[in-house]
Amino acid sequence: MKKVDTFRALHRNRLQDDPLVLPGPWDAVSARVYEEAGFPALATPSAGIAAALGHEDGSTPADEMFAAVTRICGAVEIPVSADVEGGYGLAPKELVERLLEAGAVGCNLEDSEHGLLKDPHRHADWLAEVRYAAGDRLFVNARVDTFSYGDGNPERAIERAALYVAAGADCVYPIGAPVDVLPLLRSGIQGPLNVFGRLDGEGPSPTELGELGATRVTFGPGLQRAAARTLREAADRLRTQT
Known part of the structure; x- marks a missing residue:
């Protein structure tokens, strides 16, 4: 079975209390740690990779992001989906080709730019072009930024999600959605x-998020930031010993 098929299958028929948990590696070492811990797949966080490369979130050059994704994918045997933000202005065909060359089996694509929501119909048309270029070779996760940059109305999020699913998105990600609206x-x-x-x-545990409706759970740059805090604590202890 191809990695993308394995990844797609991981999203099917999940029990309500057993969502797919996808840690976010920011480099080869973290990817190997998660693989060795037994996770079946990974999802890179653009903000975590940006921090590891010395960039602000949203300012990583495309070439650097794809190079980082390539190193992560090459470090593990399990499937890796890549957060490539808004696609870096690449044409759908080129975006798909670069993801596949990097070894990714999926991608996370945002529907906002510079803190503003994109027109959902135009974004859906773009997603449809990505889907056409990718065929069944990539699992497309369409991020919905209504709760981050819109009015936070869950009905608007559902409307956007419907457009993206109709365009061929395999999964929808209403980032920042309050816990109490997840059942809706x-x-x-x-x-x-x-x-x-x-x-x-x-917040709720992954199991609790699954009970509220989550098929899969991702953490953005949370794990990278937690690792940085642990490193800082170790550095502080070392400093006091010298």
């Missing part, structure tokens, strides 16, 4: 639902 989103959105998971203990 689940009832109104067809197909797999990606939900953001928190690592600070303040």
